[in-house]
Amino acid sequence: MRVVSGIQPTGGLHLGNLLGAILRWVRMQDEAECLFFLADLHALTIDVAPAELRSNVREMAAALIASGIDPKKSILFQQSAIPAHPELAWILQCTARVGWLNRMTQFKDKTGKSREGASVGLYTYPVLQAADVLLYRATHVPVGEDQKQHIELARDIAIKFNTDYEVDLFVPPEPFVGGGTAARVMSLRDGTSKMSKSDPSDMSRINLTDSDDTISQKIRKAKTDPEPLPEHHAGLEGRPEAKNLVGIYGAVTGETVEQVLARFAGQGFGAFKPALADALVALLHPLRSSLEELRNDPAELDRHLAEGSERAAELGAPTLAEAYRAIGLPR
Known part of the structure; x- marks a missing residue:
């Protein structure tokens, strides 16, 4: 069993992040081979200042390690350090169908009436998510209710690619139910709204x-x-x-x-x-x-991320090479 999951490096981590995702990741480390990544490429789908993004990557890495993610037990890495992620995403965008993406409810929820002004990346990011997972031939992905559609999309892409090119390359991932129950933490001021860093209070x-x-x-x-x-x-x-x-x-x-x-x-x-x-x-x-x-030792954080990125790159390289060969391009 191999589990892959990512988290966007945003500032202002709170109890909802910890109980809803991070501590579940910590428990997963004892149940499966785990790859956890800081999804900084996904963070580009909305406007973010470069300096803030760089700072958030380190802050998130520090928070994950402080919470119990062990870089020796799991592979902890920075998504953008692995060029294979966007490379594979482009190949898979040519496999995915527009109709599949049109059914993604998260794009509709995030854009509302301003859909025409949204970035193309916000529309296609579920394909990058699929590449994040399929690159490492992950068998399972931990997801919440709002992400189940994206697992189904990754499965559809994997199956279509394998069928189109008559290969047995990508593993259609399954939802991961291990790591215990993830808590749904609500606002301390309104029990009907999720706890969020965007709340003005x-x-x-x-x-x-x-x-x-x-x-x-x-x-x-x-x-x-x-x-x-x-x-x-x-x-x-x-x-x-x-x-x-x-x-x-x-x-x-x-x-x-x-x-x-x-x-x-x-x-x-x-x-x-x-x-x-x-x-x-x-x-x-x-x-x-x-x-x-950890904050006071940024060099140590950078070292952990560099080592994790090197391990992840080695693990994903054969899959990308096979994908190129399958479509008839040199690698």
Whole structure:
């Protein structure tokens, strides 16, 4: 089993990123051969300042390593350091069909009424995603509900290419269900909206760089309702803020929602919030300390990324060479 997954290097990492993706990656390392990459080419689909992009790559690398991604156990690399990614993406763009891309709902969601002004890269990036995966003959890809379409597209592209050129080159990837459940973390100010760095209110999220006191303050002021916590999960329906805080507690401590409620049932948020704040501080304090150390040694971060990129390049080179041969071009 070989797992490939990428994350865009954006600033302002928060608890939603950690519980929703990064800690699941950490657990995956013990279940499969893993390649994790910083998707800086994908970051170009929206306007970003060059200096900010360079800084974000290092910041994301530091956050991943601080969270538990082990560069010795997994291959951690920078997407743009591997020219094979965009090379293969062009070949696969000539395999993919316009109708397939037209069905991608994320493009419609991201562009809204300004579709004509969107970059071509934003339209075709699912093909680059397919290349990211197919280049390494990955068997599995961890995805959320909003990315399942893209796995299906990668499978369609792999099968069509293999059929068109009568080769057995690309592996149609499967969704990866390992690594435990990824938490869906919502805003601390609105339990119906995902936690996001784009929210104008900093009180809506727990940043990975927040101090212990700031974390406690944000949890204390998090939106709730006046009702006590119920005995069972069903009692959280219709109470999005309560459901969110209970879910965060469970994700941080490794408990199920039912286990959390068994302990706090009948209690109000005056008792629950301090316990949640303590659990978050216990998780994030050592992570933040490690992150600060890594930030102070950019040369070490660059070394980890260079070594990972070299390993990834060696792994992907034979696949790209075979793709060129299959289509009748020299390599």
